[in-house]
Amino acid sequence: MRAFRLCLPFTLLFAASACAQGPSSQAHEAAAPPRTVFEALRPYYDQLDIERPTAGPSASRDPSLALTRIAFGSCSDPARDMSILNRIAADDADLFIYAGDNVYGDAWSWDPTMPELRSAYESLAASSEFQALRARTPMLAVWDDHDYGMNDFGRSFLFKEYAERLFLDFWAVPENDERRSREGIYTSRVYGPEGQRTQIILLDTRYFRSDLTRTPERGAVGRERYIPSEADGQDMLGDAQWDWLEAQLAVPADLRLIVSSIQVHADGHGWEAWRTLPQERARFYDLIEQSGAEGVILMSGDRHSAGIYVREDVIGYPLYEITSSALNMSFQDENNESGPHRIGEMYAPVNYGVIDVNWEGRSVNLEIRDAEGRAVREISVSLADLAPR
Numbered sequence: 001m002r003a004f005r006l007c008l009p010f011t012l013l014f015a016a017s018a019c020a021q022g023p024s025s026q027a028h029e030a031a032a033p034p035r036t037v038f039e040a041l042r043p044y045y046d047q048l049d050i051e052r053p054t055a056g057p058s059a060s061r062d063p064s065l066a067l068t069r070i071a072f073g074s075c076s077d078p079a080r081d082m083s084i085l086n087r088i089a090a091d092d093a094d095l096f097i098y099a100g101d102n103v104y105g106d107a108w109s110w111d112p113t114m115p116e117l118r119s120a121y122e123s124l125a126a127s128s129e130f131q132a133l134r135a136r137t138p139m140l141a142v143w144d145d146h147d148y149g150m151n152d153f154g155r156s157f158l159f160k161e162y163a164e165r166l167f168l169d170f171w172a173v174p175e176n177d178e179r180r181s182r183e184g185i186y187t188s189r190v191y192g193p194e195g196q197r198t199q200i201i202l203l204d205t206r207y208f209r210s211d212l213t214r215t216p217e218r219g220a221v222g223r224e225r226y227i228p229s230e231a232d233g234q235d236m237l238g239d240a241q242w243d244w245l246e247a248q249l250a251v252p253a254d255l256r257l258i259v260s261s262i263q264v265h266a267d268g269h270g271w272e273a274w275r276t277l278p279q280e281r282a283r284f285y286d287l288i289e290q291s292g293a294e295g296v297i298l299m300s301g302d303r304h305s306a307g308i309y310v311r312e313d314v315i316g317y318p319l320y321e322i323t324s325s326a327l328n329m330s331f332q333d334e335n336n337e338s339g340p341h342r343i344g345e346m347y348a349p350v351n352y353g354v355i356d357v358n359w360e361g362r363s364v365n366l367e368i369r370d371a372e373g374r375a376v377r378e379i380s381v382s383l384a385d386l387a388p389r
Contacts, residue, residue: 037158041112045162050113052169053121056131061095061138066192066359070200070257071137072097073352074144074301075326077104078123078130084327085129087373088352089136095191096137097200099301099324100144100261107149112159114166117147121170141171142202143185144261144302145272152225152272154209155238164207183207186241188248196359199253201245203260208238212276222338224270228278236280242287249291255357255364255383256296263300265309265321268338272302285314294387297364299353301325305335306353306368307346308377316388320381322366324353347376 034040061067071093076082088096103124105117124130133139147167149157157163167185168177179185186204190197213229237245249256263273264281274281288296298321309321321341328350335346347368354375356365362384368377 038161041159041161044112045165048113050118052166053118053125054172055121055125055134055139055170056172058134058172059136059138061191063189063191064193065094066196066357067094067198068357068359069093070095070097070198070355070357071352072099072259072299072301072355073324073327074099074261075101075304075329076124077329078120078127079104080328082127082129082328084350084352084371085127085133087369087371089133091354091369091373093137093354095200096133096139097202097259097299098139098141099259099299100142101146101302101325101329102141102143104146104329106146106151107159112162114149114159114162117149117163117166120147121166125170139171140187140189140200140202141167142204142259142261143167143206145206148206152212154206154211155235156211157206160207182240184238184241186237186244188251190251190253192254194252195254197253197255198357199248199251199256201248201256201258203237203245203258204241205236205261208241209236210234210277212272215270220270222268222270226270226272226276228276230278234277234280236274236277236284242283246287246291249288249293253293254295255386256293257299257355258296259299261300262302263309263321263323264298265311265319265341266303266307266323267340268342269303285319288319289315289388292388295383296386297322297355297366297381299324299355304329304331305337305346305348306351306377307339308343308366308368308379309339309341310343311341317386318381320366320379322353322355322368324351324368326350327352343379344377351376 103120105120149163184204184207188201190199212226215223215227217223300323304326306324310318312318330350332348335348350371351368354367364381367375370376
């Protein structure tokens with residue numbers, strides 16, 4: 001049965017190609033065949049008459065106002081208890097960031113219309129807790145594998161262009177937004193006046209990412225699923241996004257929050273992370289250092305556990321990373337994995353992250369909060385320390 005399902009998209013490619021060429025035999029002879037699966041699927045998607053779910057209107061934020069509290073989280077299945085969103089709403093954050101795996105809609109049927117993802121989005125939109133948070137707190141979002149299409153997939157996912165359409169429509173991205181006219185869902189925002197500017201950079205670590213190297217020791221500690229590879233030709237962000245990120249790091253800002261759906265610093269596990277593409281991670285660190293950008297802090301999700309990390313050996317000042325996961329997809333009470341760059345232990349029960357900014361005191365507090373809103377992991381960082389020495 002699985003082999004049959006895998007063949008389904010390729011059957012549709014022929015139909016899509018015929019649709020693109022039209023009924024005329026002259027057009028049929030003149031039209032060039034599609035060069036990629038993605039080219040072949042585009043006319044098929046363009047003629048679909050399927051309603052795409054939307055999250056509905058959201059609270060908005062005046063970009064001239066400084067941010068003092070940013071909440072975020074990842075790994076949320078709307079079929080599960082969503083009450084943690086009520087707790088987040090009560091914290092009265094200026095912004096909430098969905099950092100990936102915002103729904104679980106893996107395309108197990110291999111149907112190009114992605115009914116699983118559409119259904120998952122519909123369930124999230126129908127959640128009273130989600131709608132209450134959305135009405136109260138402005139939102140930004142990036143995706144990870146489970147709301148991109150399939151577990152651990154990158155650029156080779158066949159239906160990624162339709163997944164992008166679903167993402168943009170669900171999160172009510174305006175028609176004039178740059179993401180509507182290019183590949184990938186990466187974007188950025190700047191909030192606040194001079195001296196209190198927060199730049200939020202949301203990366204797309206799925207659309208362009210090359211395949212990872214599978215472990216020869218599946219399940220072994222630290223090598224559970226993937227191992228790092230130095231092979232040439234690997235990529236995390238794609239050329240256009242790398243160029244875009246370089247330009248973003250030149251934008252004036254006092255605090256820069258870079259959101260990566262997968263962990264950047266973590267070296268203590270064999271799951272997805274930037275460590276699996278070490279040349280790309282080195283490129284990322286080098287780009288931040290060479291840009292001279294100050295005030296950079298990393299945010300991530302994915303792991304079904306939370307933690308705070310720091311590296312002092314990569315960009316000329318301490319580079320902190322806060323990982324928050326999961327909003328409601330916690331699978332264990334403890335996670336004792338190795339953490340060479342982690343500050344303290346991981347936190348495995350359901351959680352969300354909070355970044356509090358004290359502009360008068362020029363400090364940032366990074367917190368992991370539990371389902372009751374209590375800080376279970378935290379560290380305070382001076383903005384003065386987030387600059388090359």
